[in-house]
Amino acid sequence: MSFVNAGVDAMASSLSEEFAVPAHVEEVRRVMAAFAEQHGAAGRMVVLITSGGTKVPLESRTVRFLDNFSSGRRGASSAEYFLAQGYAVIFLHRQRSLYPYTRLYTGVNLLDCLTLHPVHEGSGLVAVDQTKLPNITDVLKRYQAVKSGGLLLPVEFSTLSEYLHLLKAAAQALSSLGSKAMFYLAAAVSDFYIPPSEMPEHKIQSSNGPLQISMKMVPKILKPLVKDWAPKAFVISFKLETDPSILLERARCALDIYKHQVVVANVLDTRHGYVVIVTKDSQKELVLTEEEVQRDVEIEEKIVKNLSHAHTQFVNQKG
Known part of the structure; x- marks a missing residue:
């Protein structure tokens, strides 16, 4: 076994050991697989969109948790544009985050x-x-029209643990589509978590004084997704930075490590009007003009058009 394979296998094992498996995950996997099979047979491409932030509990009987600012805006708006491009969409979204159409x-x-x-x-x-x-x-x-056509399958998650297991189930469910499956990983996933073995069972008491937390790194699920779970799929990750000077370097580093197809790179302060589509061989800036802003054009429309075209080329190359 190579060191790379060993690392992937260790991550898969860690996922089951460190993160509780949701009771409904197998049922959801079957529903997603049926959805993928139905639309694949109809000649449609299927995109799995992840959306919203992930909640990291601080206690087993959770009162407090760590979260981030993500509202799910990018994922929800992108789902609409993918549907307009003829895709069927599995929308893996944080509970109570923004939802396609109602987000408006x-x-x-x-x-x-x-x-x-x-x-x-x-x-x-x-x-x-x-x-x-x-x-x-x-x-x-x-x-x-989307509902009557059965083109949108919503799947909810709340915690980081649920997200990781449901993403793995989605990857397995879509693997039969080969290159016609796309993964659009727009969710803001926590980089840190507290293992169950180190988590207090009950509410942390403020009377005990200042709180000190030691957290572990969340396993990078992108590697087994690309290598093992859906190796023929077209995979897009997102890279958000606050420092523009390191953005492209970090995006290219991600492509080199995980061997997927695209990174959508964006800076926190300008993310609603400017992104860079980075591939192994190219980079393309997508910018909203002042006139487009006045017409309420969204940057996600440009992102989706670019990636839909790239996905079609990818499918044609794979034959």
């Missing part, structure tokens, strides 16, 4: 948009104030 109205109090129908008030009919839900007719039509 997250700042709206739904009850403020509804009134009893003024003509048929006694009938229970409800009227919608469309001025408070802009473009709702078009959005609803698009959502209903």
Whole structure:
């Protein structure tokens, strides 16, 4: 056995030992596999999108946890654009993070948009104030078309442990699609965790004084995903930095280590209007112009168009 294979096998073993397996993971894997088989047979490509942040518990009976700022905006918006490109989408998202289509109205109090129908008030009919839900007719039509076609499969996670096991299950479920499967790993996954053996069972008491935490590095699941679980798939990871000067170096380092196809590199302060698509042989800047910003164009539309084209080329090369 090579050192690389040994490392991958050790990571897979660590995943089961260090992170509790969700009771429903096998059922979800079967549902995802059926979804992939159905759409693969219909000639569609399938993308697994991960979205939102991961919660890291500090206690076994969790009261406190570590989180990050991710709302799931990039994953939710990208799902819509992939659906518009003809993909079927498995949407592996953090519970209560932004969701495709409804994400457009997250700042709206739904009850403020509804009134009893003024003509048929006694009938229970409800009227919608469309001025408070802009473009709702078009959005609803698009959502209903996606739903009736069975093109979107949502899968929820909450904790880091759930995310890791469900991603592995998704990779196994999509492996039969070969190069027609895409992994768009937009979730903001924690780099650190507390092993169950080192985690207090009950709520940490503030009366004990200042809190000191020792955390371990989360195993890099990208390596076994690319090498073992879905080795023929088209895999995209994301690299977010706060220092622009190291962005491309870190993106190329990730490609060299994990041997996947694409890194979408972005800087925290400009992530909504500028990204760099980095591959082994190229890099391409995607930028929103002022005119596009005025028209409410989203950078995810450009990202998805670029990657959809690259995926088609990848499939054609694999034959």
